[in-house]
Amino acid sequence: MTCTDFLKQLTDYFDGQVEPELLAEVQTHVRECHHCEVVLDTTRQTISIYREHEIYEFPAELRERLHAAIMKKCTGAR
Amino acid sequence: MPAIQSPATEEIHPDVALVARAKKGDTAAFEQLVRQYERQIFRVAQHITQNREDAEDITQDAFLKAYEKLDQFQGNSKFSTWLVRIAVNESLMRLRKRKTSKIVSMDQDVQTEDGSIPRDFAEWRPNPEQLYGQHELGDILRKTIQGLPPGFRTVFTLRDVENFSTEETAEALGLSVPAVKSRLLRARLQLRERLSRYFRQKSGGPIP
Numbered sequence: 001m002t003c004t005d006f007l008k009q010l011t012d013y014f015d016g017q018v019e020p021e022l023l024a025e026v027q028t029h030v031r032e033c034h035h036c037e038v039v040l041d042t043t044r045q046t047i048s049i050y051r052e053h054e055i056y057e058f059p060a061e062l063r064e065r066l067h068a069a070i071m072k073k074c075t076g077a078r
Numbered sequence: 079m080p081a082i083q084s085p086a087t088e089e090i091h092p093d094v095a096l097v098a099r100a101k102k103g104d105t106a107a108f109e110q111l112v113r114q115y116e117r118q119i120f121r122v123a124q125h126i127t128q129n130r131e132d133a134e135d136i137t138q139d140a141f142l143k144a145y146e147k148l149d150q151f152q153g154n155s156k157f158s159t160w161l162v163r164i165a166v167n168e169s170l171m172r173l174r175k176r177k178t179s180k181i182v183s184m185d186q187d188v189q190t191e192d193g194s195i196p197r198d199f200a201e202w203r204p205n206p207e208q209l210y211g212q213h214e215l216g217d218i219l220r221k222t223i224q225g226l227p228p229g230f231r232t233v234f235t236l237r238d239v240e241n242f243s244t245e246e247t248a249e250a251l252g253l254s255v256p257a258v259k260s261r262l263l264r265a266r267l268q269l270r271e272r273l274s275r276y277f278r279q280k281s282g283g284p285i286p
């Protein structure tokens with residue numbers, strides 16, 4: 001398996017959807033190729049860091065204002 | 079919220095009853111749906127447009143559209159997926175209208191190979207949370223996602239920030255499953271590459 005082949009499997013690998021026969025090859029490649037091991041690890045960290053951090057604030061004041069505006073628009077519409 | 083669901087289960091989502099009541103003109107039921115999803119819709123719009131005022135407008139417009147088109151909602155998909163789809167369309171339309179913006183199309187930026195081939199193979203040790211404070215980390219994450227082409231940013235937002243399944247993302251964006259997977263891979267690799275500039279292990283000891 002080449003590094004390019006490995007990258008093609010990366011999304012399925014994270015989803016646990018790699019075909020069983022291919023999975024062994026993917027795992028062997030990661031063990032033997034340091035570059036792909038790093039790419040796998042840092043991509044995993046990339047996903048989890050965005051998943052775990054709320055990067056845009058949604059303060060209560062904004063929420064109340066937005067909520068009121070939505071309800072006003074909608075109930076005024078019918 | 080789990081992304082995986084078995085098609086065999088006949089479990090009815092609590093939104094179904096709320097939508098049915100809202101269709102009959104029950105404002106309280108609709109308001110309940112607004113409460114449940116306003117934060118998510120705002121977040122999606124802000125991720126895609128990268129602009130807080132636009133995101134506020136889009137959130138209002140998306141709920142108004144949903145309210146007006148409620149009769150057209152058939153219940154084949156989840157209400158939240160349908161609502162997010164409306165918000166995504168509004169967001170992309172807003173980007174197109176911006177005079178300064180480049181071409182915004184879900185099909186266009188798939189050609190961009192740039193940054194999709196890994197070049198930085200440095201490890202992230204210690205992990206980013208140990209390197210940066212919350213505030214600075216937030217700045218880095220915002221700046222980095224801002225640099226992604228809008229089409230990639232949109233797929234990444236639904237799939238990895240909102241935890242949609244690949245199928246739900248495809249449905250919300252009107253893309254095929256392979257198209258979502260291809261964009262997702264490029265988005266993740268581009269973000270990884272850009273974040274590596276900040277998080278890569280520094281030779282010569284800790285960051286000053």
Ligand SMILES: [Zn+2]
Binds near residue numbers: 033
């Ligand atoms: Zn490799």
